[in-house]
Amino acid sequence: MFFRPLPTLPGGRIIQLLAGNAQNVNSLSENFNVSRQAISLHLKILTECGLVAIRQQGRERYCEAKLDSLREVANWVQQYHQFWNEKFDSLDKYINSIQKNKPSKNKKK
Helix, strand or coil: CCCCCCCCHHHHHHHHHHHHCCEEHHHHHCCCCCCHHHHHHHHHHHHHCCCEEEEEECCEEEEEECCHHHHHHHHHHHHHHHHHHHHHHHHHHHHHHHHHHCCCCCCCC
């Protein structure tokens, strides 16, 4: 469920907009060519994922990004990034060594 809103344009853009500062739902909705209800649905999903917090202040609902969850994901992905970089570097060295030891096909008959 964590990654569900991220591929969607409004979901990812909402996080980007809220990373700078908290905004109320109406001002946030003005950044998109979709209905306020659609933005509210994205906010609901982002809230369920722990990426956005909504606080009530009078009649307004203010949204703010909670980026700690994204940092946890980035750290988790970084482990695999390093692992696969090492594997690809080893593969590259192996391929280069094979190519150096490979007999030339340009022999004249």
